[in-house]
Amino acid sequence: MNIIEDGQLKGAFRGFKNRETVFEFTGGRKWQQNEYKYNYYYSYRPNAKVISESSGDYLVVDGMNDRVLVKRA
Numbered sequence: 028m029n030i031i032e033d034g035q036l037k038g039a040f041r042g043f044k045n046r047e048t049v050f051e052f053t054g055g056r057k058w059q060q061n062e063y064k065y066n067y068y069y070s071y072r073p074n075a076k077v078i079s080e081s082s083g084d085y086l087v088v089d090g091m092n093d094r095v096l097v098k099r100a
Contacts, residue, residue: 031084032056032077040075040088042068043095050075050086050097057100058086066093 037051048060058077074089077097085094 029079030076031079032058032075034075035072036075036088038072040068040070040073042066042091043093049100058084058097059100060086060095061098062096064093064095066091066095 032052035053037053043060043064043066045063045065046060049057050060051057052075053072061083068088068091070088070090076087078085078087083096084098086097087094
């Protein structure tokens with residue numbers, strides 16, 4: 028497991044939705060959800076990281092028990 032990005036998400040985070048959902052870090056880098064997974068969770072500027080595993084890159088958000096497959100947007 029490698030950490031590709033580590034920081035805070037910009038603005039209000041409302042969980043995972045669909046493949047059009049884009050997550051932006053405060054540093055400006057954007058990641059797009061790459062699988063259908065709906066999981067509502069509200070947090071303002073949560074800490075998050077993108078990790079790389081053999082099965083793909085995943086967004087992990089503090090406070091959530093789930094993660095989602097992402098790709099660079």
